[in-house]
Amino acid sequence: MPSPAFAALADSAARIADLDAALGLMSWDQEVNLALGSGARRGRQMGTLAALRHRLLSTDLKPALDRAREAGPADAFEARNVAQLAHSLERALRLPDTFVHELTVATSHAQQAWEQAKRRSDFATFRPHLEQIVALKRREADYYGYAVHPYDALLDGYEPGGTAAQVRTLFERLLPPLRELLSWVRSRPQVDDARLRQRIDESRQWDYSLVVLQQLGYDFDRGRQDRSTHPFSISMGMDDVRITTHLQADDLQAMLYSTIHECGHALYEQGLDPAHYGLPAAEACSLSIHESQSRIWENNVGRGLPFLTSQWAALQGLYPDGLAGLTHRDVFRMVNRVEPSFIRIAADELTYHLHIVLRFELELALISGELAVADLPAAWNERFEQLVGLRVPDDAHGCLQDVHWSHGSLGYFPTYTLGSLYAAQLYATANVAVPDLESHLAAGNFGPLHQWLARNVYRHGRLYCSDEVCALATGEPLNPTRFTDYLSAKLRAVYAD
Amino acid sequence: MPSPAFAALADSAARIADLDAALGLMSWDQEVNLALGSGARRGRQMGTLAALRHRLLSTDLKPALDRAREAGPADAFEARNVAQLAHSLERALRLPDTFVHELTVATSHAQQAWEQAKRRSDFATFRPHLEQIVALKRREADYYGYAVHPYDALLDGYEPGGTAAQVRTLFERLLPPLRELLSWVRSRPQVDDARLRQRIDESRQWDYSLVVLQQLGYDFDRGRQDRSTHPFSISMGMDDVRITTHLQADDLQAMLYSTIHECGHALYEQGLDPAHYGLPAAEACSLSIHESQSRIWENNVGRGLPFLTSQWAALQGLYPDGLAGLTHRDVFRMVNRVEPSFIRIAADELTYHLHIVLRFELELALISGELAVADLPAAWNERFEQLVGLRVPDDAHGCLQDVHWSHGSLGYFPTYTLGSLYAAQLYATANVAVPDLESHLAAGNFGPLHQWLARNVYRHGRLYCSDEVCALATGEPLNPTRFTDYLSAKLRAVYAD
Numbered sequence: 001m002p003s004p005a006f007a008a009l010a011d012s013a014a015r016i017a018d019l020d021a022a023l024g025l026m027s028w029d030q031e032v033n034l035a036l037g038s039g040a041r042r043g044r045q046m047g048t049l050a051a052l053r054h055r056l057l058s059t060d061l062k063p064a065l066d067r068a069r070e071a072g073p074a075d076a077f078e079a080r081n082v083a084q085l086a087h088s089l090e091r092a093l094r095l096p097d098t099f100v101h102e103l104t105v106a107t108s109h110a111q112q113a114w115e116q117a118k119r120r121s122d123f124a125t126f127r128p129h130l131e132q133i134v135a136l137k138r139r140e141a142d143y144y145g146y147a148v149h150p151y152d153a154l155l156d157g158y159e160p161g162g163t164a165a166q167v168r169t170l171f172e173r174l175l176p177p178l179r180e181l182l183s184w185v186r187s188r189p190q191v192d193d194a195r196l197r198q199r200i201d202e203s204r205q206w207d208y209s210l211v212v213l214q215q216l217g218y219d220f221d222r223g224r225q226d227r228s229t230h231p232f233s234i235s236m237g238m239d240d241v242r243i244t245t246h247l248q249a250d251d252l253q254a255m256l257y258s259t260i261h262e263c264g265h266a267l268y269e270q271g272l273d274p275a276h277y278g279l280p281a282a283e284a285c286s287l288s289i290h291e292s293q294s295r296i297w298e299n300n301v302g303r304g305l306p307f308l309t310s311q312w313a314a315l316q317g318l319y320p321d322g323l324a325g326l327t328h329r330d331v332f333r334m335v336n337r338v339e340p341s342f343i344r345i346a347a348d349e350l351t352y353h354l355h356i357v358l359r360f361e362l363e364l365a366l367i368s369g370e371l372a373v374a375d376l377p378a379a380w381n382e383r384f385e386q387l388v389g390l391r392v393p394d395d396a397h398g399c400l401q402d403v404h405w406s407h408g409s410l411g412y413f414p415t416y417t418l419g420s421l422y423a424a425q426l427y428a429t430a431n432v433a434v435p436d437l438e439s440h441l442a443a444g445n446f447g448p449l450h451q452w453l454a455r456n457v458y459r460h461g462r463l464y465c466s467d468e469v470c471a472l473a474t475g476e477p478l479n480p481t482r483f484t485d486y487l488s489a490k491l492r493a494v495y496a497d
Numbered sequence: 498m499p500s501p502a503f504a505a506l507a508d509s510a511a512r513i514a515d516l517d518a519a520l521g522l523m524s525w526d527q528e529v530n531l532a533l534g535s536g537a538r539r540g541r542q543m544g545t546l547a548a549l550r551h552r553l554l555s556t557d558l559k560p561a562l563d564r565a566r567e568a569g570p571a572d573a574f575e576a577r578n579v580a581q582l583a584h585s586l587e588r589a590l591r592l593p594d595t596f597v598h599e600l601t602v603a604t605s606h607a608q609q610a611w612e613q614a615k616r617r618s619d620f621a622t623f624r625p626h627l628e629q630i631v632a633l634k635r636r637e638a639d640y641y642g643y644a645v646h647p648y649d650a651l652l653d654g655y656e657p658g659g660t661a662a663q664v665r666t667l668f669e670r671l672l673p674p675l676r677e678l679l680s681w682v683r684s685r686p687q688v689d690d691a692r693l694r695q696r697i698d699e700s701r702q703w704d705y706s707l708v709v710l711q712q713l714g715y716d717f718d719r720g721r722q723d724r725s726t727h728p729f730s731i732s733m734g735m736d737d738v739r740i741t742t743h744l745q746a747d748d749l750q751a752m753l754y755s756t757i758h759e760c761g762h763a764l765y766e767q768g769l770d771p772a773h774y775g776l777p778a779a780e781a782c783s784l785s786i787h788e789s790q791s792r793i794w795e796n797n798v799g800r801g802l803p804f805l806t807s808q809w810a811a812l813q814g815l816y817p818d819g820l821a822g823l824t825h826r827d828v829f830r831m832v833n834r835v836e837p838s839f840i841r842i843a844a845d846e847l848t849y850h851l852h853i854v855l856r857f858e859l860e861l862a863l864i865s866g867e868l869a870v871a872d873l874p875a876a877w878n879e880r881f882e883q884l885v886g887l888r889v890p891d892d893a894h895g896c897l898q899d900v901h902w903s904h905g906s907l908g909y910f911p912t913y914t915l916g917s918l919y920a921a922q923l924y925a926t927a928n929v930a931v932p933d934l935e936s937h938l939a940a941g942n943f944g945p946l947h948q949w950l951a952r953n954v955y956r957h958g959r960l961y962c963s964d965e966v967c968a969l970a971t972g973e974p975l976n977p978t979r980f981t982d983y984l985s986a987k988l989r990a991v992y993a994d
Contacts, residue, residue, distance in 0.1 A: 018545035021538075022519045025526060037718035038737035041518075042775070045734070048515035223532035237542070240535035277538070459957060 001441035005064075005071035006078045007386040012064035013085065014278035019053040021236035028242055030111065031228045043108030050104035054097050057089060065089060077281070078465045084280035091157070094143045103136050107408040115229060121396035123377050130405055131373045134366050137410045141367065151367050154411030158287040159418065160465055164364060167414045170480065171357050174417070178483045181491060182350055185338045193253075193334035198320055202247040207243055208318055209259045212311075216263050216297065217450045218243075219270050230345075230403045231266040233260040233294075237277055241269040252318065253335060254346060257298050264297035265290060267450060271458035281461040287412065288466050289457065291419020292426060299420070300427035300486070301347055301449065305332050306441035336494045340388045342397040349487060353420070354387045359402075359413040367410060422470055424483035426457070429474040501563075502568035503575045509561035510582065511775035516550040518733035525739055527608065528725045542604030547601035551594050554586060562586060562913045574778070577960045588654070591640045596951050600633050604905040611903035612726060617777035618893035620874050627902055628870045631863050634907045638864065648864050650910030655784040656915065657962055661861060667977065671914070674981045678988060679847055682835045685992040690750075690831035695817055699744040705815060706742055706756045709808075713760050713794065714947045715740075716767050725901045728755040730791075730840075732775055738766040749815065750832060751843060754795050761794035762787060764947060768955035778958040784909065785963050786954065788916020789923055796846055796917070797924035797983070798946065802829050802902040803938035833991045837885045839894040846984060850917070851884045856899070856910040864907060919967055921980035923954070926971040 002010065026046050034042060050156040065085055073079035110129035141150035144157075151164040213225065219241075228244035243262035247255055268284060276282035284290045301307050305328070308315075312328040323331070338348045344355040362379060365371035371379055380399040383390040392398040400490045404412050426487035430452045431437050440448045456473040499507065562582055570576035607626035612621035638647035641654075648661040710722065716738075717873040732738045740759035744752050765781060773779035781787045786791050798804050802825070805812075809825040820828070835845045841852040859876060862868035868876055876912060877896040878889040889895040901909050927949050928934050937945045953970040964974040 015545050016539075019540045019549075021544055022523060025523060026519060029522060029526070033721060035718050035721055035737070037716070038720070038733075041734050041736040041771075044511075045515040045518045048512050049519055052516075052553075056549075136965070219534070221532050223535070224530060224532055236535075237538050239538040274538075439545040 001074075003068075003071055003074040003078065005068040006074065006082070009064040009068040009082070009085070010276070010279055016053060016056060016061055017278035018238060019049060019056065020312070023049050023053070024234050024236045025120075026237075028234050030108070031230070031232065032226045032244060033232075036112070039141075040109065041110040043105050043112070046108050047105035049103045051097055051101040051254040054092070054095065054100040057092055061085075061089060062093070064496075068425075077463075081276075081279050081281055084462055087160070088280075091144060094145070095140065099136075099139065099143065103140070103408060106132050106136060107406065110406040110408070111403070114400070114403065118229075118396055118400045119245065121394040121400065123395040123400060126400065126406070127373055130376070132371055133405060134410070137408060138367060138369070149364070149368065151364050151411060154367065155414065156411075158409075158415050160286060160411050162414070167360060171360065172416070174353065174480055174484070175357065177488070178350060178353060179277045181484075181488055182338065185350070185491055185495055189340075191333050191494065193337050193339040195319075195321075195323065195326065196253050196331070196334050197250050199249050200252050200318055200320070202249055204318060205247050205249075205252055205255050208314065209255060211314070212256065212259055213243075213263050213368075215310075215444055216260065216267065216446050218263050218266055223266060224269055225259075231262055233262040233269070235266075235269040238270055238272045238274050238282065240467050241266045256304055257335075258345070261294040261298040264294035267297070267453070268293040268458055271450075271454050272461060273459070276461070279461075281463055283462045285457075285460060285462045285464065285469050286466045288413035288418035288422060289469055291416055291454065292422035293419075293457065294418050295423035296427050296453070300423055301441060303332075303335050303349070304438070304441065305329065306438040307334070308332050309442040310444035333494045336490060338494075340390055341393060342384075342390060343401055344442045345401075349420070350491065351388060353417050356413050358383055360386055362399075363410050363413065382474070418466070418478070421478055421480050421483040422466070424486040425470060425474050425476075425479060426453070428482050429487065430456075498571075500565075500568055500571040500575065502565040503571065503579075505584070506558075506561040506565040506579070507773070507776055509558045512976050513550060513553060513558055514734060514775035516546060516553065518544050518737070520550070521731050521733045523730050525733075525870075527605070528727070528729065529723045529741060533609070534611040535605065540602050540609070543605050544598045544602035548594055548598040549590065549930055551597040554589055558582075558586060559590070562897070574930075574960075578773075578778055581959055584657070585777075588641060591642070592637065593640070596633075596636065596640065600637070600905060603629050603633060604903065607903040607905070608900070611897070611900065614772040615893055615897045618891040618897065620892040620897060623897060623903070624870055627873070630902060630905050631870055631907070633967060635864060635866070646861070646865065648861050648908060651864065652911065653908075655906075655909050655912050657783060659911070664857060664931070668857065668914070671850065671981070672854065674985070675847060675850055678981075678985055679835065682847070682988055682992050686713055687836075688830050688991065689835040690834050692816075692818075692820065692823065693750050693828070693831050694747050696746050697749050697815055697817070699746055701815060702744050702746075702749055702752050703742075704810065705749075706752060708811070709753065709756055710740075710760050712807075712941055713757065713764065714944050715760050715763055719767055720763060722756075729900075730759040732763075732766040735767055735769045735771050735779065738763045754799055754832075755842070757799040758795040761791035764794070764950070765790040765955055767834065768947075768951050769958060770956070773958070778960055780959045782954075782957060782959045782961065782966050783963045784912035785915035785919060786966055788913055789919035790916075790950065791956065792916050792920040793924050793950070797920055798844070798938060798943075800829075800832050800987075801935075801938065803935040805829050805832070806939040807941035830991045833987060835988065835991075836889055838963075839887060839889060840898055842898075846917070847988065848885060850914050853910050853914045855880055855884055859896075860907050860910065915963070915975070918975055918977050918980045919963070919981040922967060922971050922973075922976060923950070925979050925983065927953075 023046060026042065030042055065082065068082055073082055110133055112396045113126050113129045117123065137154060138150060141153035145155035147151040149164045155162045155164065155167070210250045214220070222239045223241040223243070226242065227247060229246065231245050233241065233243040243266050245255055245259050245262065268290060272282040274282070308328045308331055315331065336348070339417065340349045340351050341347055344352065348354055358380070361383065362371065362376065366373065366376070377395050378401050384390065384392055384398065430449055434448050434452050437449060457469060460469050460472065464472065471477050498806050505724070520543060522541065527539060560581065565579055570579055583668065607630055610623050610626045614620065634651060635647060638650035641650035643650040646661045647748065652659045652661065652664070706722065711717070719736045720738040723739065723741045724744060730738065730740040740763050742752055742756050742759065765787060769779040805825045805828055811820045812828065833845070835847045837848050838844055841849065844852055855877070858880065859868065863870065873896050874892050881887065881889055881895065927946055931945050931949050934946060954966060957966050957969065961969065968974050
């Protein structure tokens with residue numbers, strides 16, 4: 001039995017979650033359904049809801065939290081929930097109501113502008129929106145306060161406790177082995193994946209995506225898949241967790257791996273405990289742990305031989321030529337092919353992190369004011385060429401490709417790399433802890449891994465920070481060599497012959 | 498320039514409209530997208546939003562209204578908006594916060610239960626929900642207060658100023674000519690519409706529905722069409738007005754006329770003035786005037802010879818047999834065929850009103866407590882047979898067919914009949930006022946009628962009551978003989994030969 005003050009706090013937290021669900025639906029709808037002419041007013045409507053939500057934090061959640069603290073927690077579970085709520089609430093209350101409203105309206109408009117700008121590769125029309133967002137995010141960092149760099153204040157919202165300096169150190173440790181691995185790979189005979197780029201009807205791809213989701217354990221009774229420009233997953237509470245995909249007739253691979261990726265996010269959200277809806281106990285830990293859940297399914301599972309064994313018959317059935325003359329080992333090599341390219345979400349597991357380094361550096365420079373938004377395309381293109389070795393042809397393939405900045409999500413990108421690192425570490429542990437894990441995967445039986453993740457990751461909610469969850473699940477905090485070992489072993493197999 | 502106090506009032510009203518838009522989207526989503534397992538939590542989330550909205554009425558709108566009243570209106574426009582807002586606000590504030598929350602949760606759950614109950618024709622599973630809703634609506638009537646019948650208090654929410662006694666008198670005046678017309682029609686050789694019941698692919702029907710919407714002037718840049726069990730239209734502000742349709746392969750007619758119907762509602766909402774979003778000046782007048790806008794397009798236009806002339810080539814192209822040997826006059830007779838039947842939304846223009854009389858009588862009895870919910874199916878079936886002359890085979894074809902009661906919309910049904918009456922009166926006036934109206938319609942040029950309605954109906958918003966709008970547009974308040982004259986003339990043409 002929860003204490004009465006804690007029960008009242010849980011009710012109050014659930015009301016905030018209810019408003020988040022409404023805002024989540026409005027945002028989902030904006031990307032999946034909304035007509036262009038409806039965008040401006042929708043932005044203002046979301047601004048009103050966000051402001052109301054923000055006001056409720058001080059008029060409803062804060063008093064309930066204060067009362068729960070006065071009453072004292074009944075047990076360690078209550079204590080941990082209260083402490084986590086207090087931390088995030090204190091942070092949120094540093095933002096004035098008017099600022100929250102302004103930011104919500106600006107990002108909603110920017111999102112519409114970005115969609116059009118990207119379609120036309122027209123940075124000029126997006127520029128004023130991004131300028132406004134960067135200015136707002138700098139103000140936001142000032143409201144939060146920070147010791148060293150304003151970026152720390154923003155990163156903390158996605159990766160509690162994370163700092164720019166830590167990320168920089170991590171990236172400095174990660175870059176040399178990645179670059180070394182990349183030059184070795186580039187010195188080997190290259191892998192050709194042209195056979196995977198055959199035309200497959202979008203409706204057949206769609207049907208296959210639903211089959212894969214079902215196999216992986218996505219619960220269609222508490223969610224749905226739709227199409228959108230940029231695939232995403234979103235939760236309106238654990239009982240309504242939706243994902244989207246993007247279909248292209250000549251790219252089954254893109255559909256398959258983005259579907260598995262979003263499914264990984266959704267399994268995490270659907271796996272949170274409905275009894276604690278609204279409380280930290282039933283919230284995702286952090287963006288990096290969230291990303292570890294998408295990546296463990298997309299990369300460690302989905303790009304592994306066992307998974308491809310499980311899908312081999314389906315894949316042969318889907319391709320017009322039945323992939324005649326190939327084995328699932330050939331497909332394994334193709335889907336793990338390393339090839340420097342322009343688009344982050346289509347990048348391989350190695351060069352992907354070069355894209356992240358680029359964005360991290362540019363975000364740091366934008367937030368510190370060293371880089372003007374007007375100079376972003378040039379700065380992007382120059383540094384991209386240094387890192388990835390390719391010359392960017394246009395902004396749609398450069399600084400306009402991602403939705404994040406139009407969302408106001410500056411400080412978000414590093415969590416993708418952290419997610420890959422956590423994923424490798426979790427997978428290595430699960431592979432020892434779950435008997436015959438890879439035989440199960442090869443047989444299309446994904447339940448044992450799903451259940452291991454539920455027990456070792458999902459059930460902690462955000463009662464612990466990323467590194468604590470990692471340590472609870474794997475016995476040690478983040479250890480990036482788990483990722484470089486994994487990637488190097490895989491690529492040596494791919495590029496061995 | 499609006500006075501400052503009025504401008505602040507308009508801002509406050511816009512915030513309420515923003516919350517209404519969020520609730521509207523959640524409700525749209527519930528009928529179009531939501532997975533079954535998500536329904537319970539969605540209900541609670543909507544309850545939270547509705548309660549917040551209700552609280553905002555007293556904490557935000559009421560003070561703004563009081564200040565605007567103190568400051569005094571700058572002109573007649575401000576005065577009228579303030580008066581209308583005051584009337585609806587006073588009514589809304591009679592409901593306690595907790596009641597609003599309870600009703601929203603109950604109707605959201607009931608909506609889910611009704612969908613399942615209707616599918617299985619299983620009244621027993623819906624019964625407890627309806628019992629709860631009837632009890633809540635009786636409490637609601639008590640909160641509002643009433644002079645004669647609790648039904649008056651509910652009807653007033655849909656038809657301001659309307660009373661059960663007025664509706665009863667109107668129906669007593671309407672029933673004899675309708676019954677007389679019906680027996681004359683039944684004495685004539687019957688019209689066979691089997692030729693219209695050929696199988697047409699749902700995707701071709703869908704495409705045709707989009708063409709018709711475009712022709713009628715529906716703005717796809719500020720809305721969209723989807724599929725749902727029960728067709729409906731919903732506005733999230735004039736910039737996002739959505740409609741749904743329901744497709745059946747062997748019933749193009751049902752699709753076509755429900756699409757035109759919902760389009761009529763949507764043209765009205767899209768035609769409200771965006772400059773006054775949230776104010777009575779930019780809200781629909783009443784449900785009966787709303788319904789007049791759907792019915793004028795569905796029946797007076799859509800079932801008329803000129804419209805069928807405009808669609809004749811398209812219809813021939815759609816039907817597998819090209820409607821060979823028929824003329825558009827034959828189709829005119831078929832789509833105006835009178836045939837007593839079970840389902841209200843599929844009923845012809847004559848017997849439709851017998852369905853409404855039935856629901857009105859049953860609602861009166863439920864609300865007064867004379868009829869227990871448990872006895873509803875039997876009462877429905879008995880009275881239906883007296884009125885329509887058919888024996889109801891199961892509850893899916895009887896008391897489970899409509900979504901209204903699960904929505905808590907008791908008192909709503911009479912507005913459908915009022916809508917038909919207003920539509921006939923408006924059409925008769927437009928036909929005189931707009932030069933060559935029917936030649937335009939026959940040429941597929943629907944703009945002149947759309948513009949006449951915009952000038953004579955849409956632009957009044959809800960600054961006037963139904964009868965005032967009717968009088969402004971047609972020169973006289975509601976005159977039911979316009980409808981009986983119209984229907985009798987049409988049916989005499991249909992059943993003449």
